[in-house]
Amino acid sequence: MASDHAVRHDQLVQKVAHLYYMGGANQMEIAASENLSRATVSRLLAEAKRRGVVQIRIGPPVDRMPALEDTLKAAFGLDACVISMDRPRSLYEKNNRLGYVAARYLESHLDGVRQLGVAASRTLSSVAKALSPGVRPGLTVIDLLACPSRLDRSGDERIHVGEHICQQLGGNFIPLPANFLYRDPAARLKALESPEVAHGLALGPQSDMALLGLGSMQRFDGTGTYSPVSPGALAALADSGAAAHLCGHFFDHDGVEVPSVVTDRLIGITLAGLLAIPRRMMVTAGPAKVAPLAAAIRGGFVNELVTDEATARELLATF
Incomplete structure (x- = not known):
């Protein structure tokens, strides 16, 4: 009681x-x-x-562009759109500013979210660093992509992004304790037999909200410890129609999945599982991400977008 x-x-x-x-x-x-x-x-x-439920923060202005947000939201049928204003000078570098704006949006839009799924990426690392410490005992944060145990100090901070976000938000963390990618199919099958891994994979699509980055066809570095998709293989995938990758899965300009050399070698949420999550918040920006972002929107993989002014304007030009 x-x-x-x-x-x-x-x-x-x-x-x-x-x-x-x-x-x-x-x-x-x-x-x-x-x-x-x-x-x-x-x-x-x-x-x-x-207790940190309310924090008073003094930092750079969260300069947004409401008119452009409304235009982009209507053009692409998004449920929400946050656009940071480009400035010639800033207290934060561009990537850090995007993470700061995304963190402010996430903190203020967690009502009704009991489970937050996180697909670790470099971009989301900047979001984690910008979050204010809070106390949310009713929130559970779960890895959508397998991440090795924290006992594995590989030096790749992305493997700790989900846990870092959970610590900042003040919730409860459920890991997906395995490697994201496997060279040996037998080792992957063995990892899938773990009750913890099976539990995490089953819980992922049941999230109320997913926090996502986005990969372009310029690189795919997997866990950061080795490159499972070589530049040549990436070029071949692009020639076959691939436009982007998300959670390790490639898809074309219409958002249709394209099989790749890692399709059967990874452990994490599927694209179909991702679509089962009601709110899919993507944080991404940059010239290389415009075509991938357009493809992700067409595929329905994002319905809440955080980006910057330049990316938003280039994205509108593709409409």
Whole structure:
């Protein structure tokens, strides 16, 4: 009972803070709607600050472009679109600025999300670093792509992105403890027999929201420890129609999957499994990502997009 009470209390702290700071309600209005005294509301708001539910951050302006966001959203049928304004000078480098803007959007749009799936990538690493520490006991973060145990210190920080995001958001983490790619098919099949791996793979498509990067045809470096798709093989895939890769899977300009040399060598969510997740938030930008992004949108793999001004304008030119 004590545990149930604690969970309900945490949920009330978060709800009161959201009503006050995000909903614009005053303390008397919250007290009336939640059947609380004004003194209780005041104590809950103070607790929210003390426990990190509410953080006050001073940083670069989150300069967005609402008109361009609306245009891109309507043109491509997106559910949400966040576009960071390009500036000639910034306190952050371009990639870090994109991660900062994406982090602010993610933090403020987690209502109703009980399970967040993360497909580790370099881009999402910048999002993880920009997140403010919080407390969300009702949130579970799960790896959508297999990642070795943290006991494996390979030096590739991407294998820790999902856990890093979970630590920053203050949730509970479920790993997918295996290698993402295997040279030996027998070793992959052995890994798939693990109950933890089977559990993680089954949970992935049940996520409420997926956090994604996007790969172009310029590179595919897999785990970072070796290159499973050589430049020559990438060129051959591009010649056969491949336009991009997502979660290790290649697809063409219409978003139709293209078989590759790694199709049967990876452990992670499938493209069909990804489409089962209601909210698919993609963070990507850059000239090399325009054609891949257009293909990902056509395939339905993204319905919430965070990008920058230059990429958005080039993307609109493809419409």
